[in-house]
Amino acid sequence: MGTLDGTVALVTGASSGIGAATARRLAADGASVAIAARRGDRLRALAEELGGSALVLEADVAQRDNAEAAVQRTVEELGRLDTLVNNAGVMLLGPIGDAPVEEWERMVTVNVMGVLYCARAALPHLLEAAAGGPREVADLVNISSVAGRQVRLGSGVYNATKHAVGAFSESLRQEVTGRHVRVSLVEPGATSTELTRHNRPEIREALAKRFADAERLEAADIADAIGYVVTRPRHVAVNEVLIRPTEQQQ
Numbered sequence: 709m710g711t712l713d714g715t716v717a718l719v720t721g722a723s724s725g726i727g728a729a730t731a732r733r734l735a736a737d738g739a740s741v742a743i744a745a746r747r748g749d750r751l752r753a754l755a756e757e758l759g760g761s762a763l764v765l766e767a768d769v770a771q772r773d774n775a776e777a778a779v780q781r782t783v784e785e786l787g788r789l790d791t792l793v794n795n796a797g798v799m800l801l802g803p804i805g806d807a808p809v810e811e812w813e814r815m816v817t818v819n820v821m822g823v824l825y826c827a828r829a830a831l832p833h834l835l836e837a838a839a840g841g842p843r844e845v846a847d848l849v850n851i852s853s854v855a856g857r858q859v860r861l862g863s864g865v866y867n868a869t870k871h872a873v874g875a876f877s878e879s880l881r882q883e884v885t886g887r888h889v890r891v892s893l894v895e896p897g898a899t900s901t902e903l904t905r906h907n908r909p910e911i912r913e914a915l916a917k918r919f920a921d922a923e924r925l926e927a928a929d930i931a932d933a934i935g936y937v938v939t940r941p942r943h944v945a946v947n948e949v950l951i952r953p954t955e956q957q958q
Contacts, residue, residue, distance in 0.1 A: 710736070710737045710738020710739070711737050711738060711939040712734060712737040712738040712739035712790075712791070712843075712938070712939065713738035713739075713842070714738075714841075714842035714843075715738070715739045715740070715788075715790035715791060715837075715841065715842060715843060716739060716740045716741075716742065716782065716783075716786045716787065716788050716789050716790055716791070717731075717734045717739040717740070717741050717742070717789075717790065717791035717792070717793065717938075718741075718742040718744065718765075718778065718779065718782045718789060718791070718792050718793070718826075718830070719731045719734070719741065719742070719743055719744065719793045719795060720744045720745065720767075720769050720778070720792075720793065720794055720795050720796040720822070720826060721744075721745055721769075721795040721796030721797060721851075722743035722744055722745050722751060722754065722795070723743075723745035723746070723747040723750035723751050723754070724745075724747075724750060725899075725927045726795055726851060726896070726899065726927045726930045726931060727743070727745065727793070727795040727796070728743075728750075728754050728927070729926075729927035729928045729930065729931035730793050730795060730930070730931040730934050730935075731743050731754060731758065731762065732754075732757075732758065732928075732931065733928075733931040733932065733934065733935040734791065734793075734934075734935065734938070735758050735761075735762065737935060737939060739790070739791065740761065740763075740786050741758065741761075741762045741763070742762065742763040742765055742778070742781070742782040742785075742786060743755065743762050743763070743764060743765065744765040744766075744767045744769065744778045744796075745765075745766070745767070745796065746766065746767070746768050747766075748764065748766040751764045751765070751766065752764055763781070763782060763785055763786055765777075765778045765781055765782070769796045769818065769822035769823075769825060769826055770796075770814075770817040770818045770821060770822045770825075772821075772825045775822060775825035775826045775829055776825065776829045778826070778829075779792075779826065779829035779830050779833065780829070783833050788833065788836075788837055788841065789830055789833035789834060789837060789846075790834070790837040790841055790843070790846050790847070791846065791847045791848075791849070791938050792826060792827070792830040792834065792847070792848045792849070793849045793851070793934060794822070794823045794826050794827065794848070794849065794850045794851060795851045796818060796822050797818055797819045797822075797851065797853075798814055798815055798818050798819065799815070799853075799855075799866050800812075800814065800815055800865075800866065800911075801862050801863050801866060801911050802862055802911050803862055804864045804865065807865070811865075812865045815865055815866060815869050816865075816869060819866075819869035819870065819872075819873065820869050820872050820873065820876075823850055823873055823876065824876065827848060827850075827876075827880065830848065831848075831884070831889075834846035834847075834848060834884075834889045835884065835887055835889055838887055838888040838889050839887070839888075843942065844888060844942055845888045845889075845890060845942040846888065846889045846890070847889070847890050847891075847892065847937065847938040848880070848889060848890070848891045848892070849891075849892045849893075849894060849934055849937060849938065850873050850876075850877045850891070850892070850893050850894070851894050851896070851930075852870045852873045852874055852877075852893050852894065852895045853866075853870045853895055853896060853897075854895055854896065854897045854898075854950065854952060854956075854958070855867045855870045856870030856871050856873060856874045856893075856895055857874075857895060857950065858958050860958065862911075870895075873893070874893055874895075877891050877892075877893045878891075878893075878947075881945075881947060885945060888942060890937075890938075890940075890945040890946075890947075891947070892937045892938075892945070892946055892947055892948065892949070893947065893948045893949070894930065894933055894934055894937065894948075894949045894951070895948070895949065895950045895951065896925060896930045896951055896952075897925060897950075897951060897952030897953055897956045898922065898924045898925065898952070898953055898956050899924055899925040899926070899927060899929070899930060900924045900925070900926055900927070922953060922955045922956060923953055923954070923955055924953050925951065925952075925953050929951070930951065933949050933951050937949065
């Protein structure tokens with residue numbers, strides 16, 4: 709039997725990388741999994757990999773109605789919601805002075821508002837699960853970044869969005885932890901995912917040079933940390949996990 713048997717998890721940004729790896733991990737632990745992202749073809753391929761049991765939700769969590777609908781469909785079709793992993797995010801780096809403002813707007817809407825929309829929609833269901841679920845505890849895991857702690861030149865607005873996620877997570881944790889909804893922040897360092905691919909070519913080149921000789925984390929490493937967080941006993945809350953590649957200094 710899996711630790712998460714009888715529970716339901718919703719993972720956003722699940723079409724690749726950390727989100728897809730987390731869906732695999734939670735399913736392996738026994739959870740019924742809803743997977744949300746914009747790329748439906750990727751989600752359907754993942755659902756097939758998971759045996760066809762995952763609920764596919766084509767959604768852009770930066771749009772409030774999409775985020776709310778993803779949570780609602782999860783509850784309606786899978787019966788409950790015990791775990792939310794807010795993983796959807798974008799990283800668009802570069803100097804502030806000449807940055808396309810549209811990149812800032814996209815990061816704020818996905819990285820901040822998307823987290824807020826999903827958390828707000830999920831919260832009543834998580835509280836209900838904690839009050840009467842099979843484990844009598846529920847989990848909301850927000851995926852941040854080392855950038856939520858370490859401010860770097862060329863990452864200013866991305867840093868700002870991830871610091872916001874950290875502040876929101878801690879305030880919400882204080883609000884609901886007495887009712888056994890655990891709010892956790894996971895902060896990955898350099899990880900081999902598609903996150904850097906949406907940057908402008910010159911930014912991608914600079915990032916490639918920066919990490920050319922370093923061994924990065926794999927998405928499964930972060931999923932393993934998330935799996936650890938949400939499978940702790942009811943009386944144990946892992947509030948924050950900062951996880952870097954061994955060779956990463958900052």
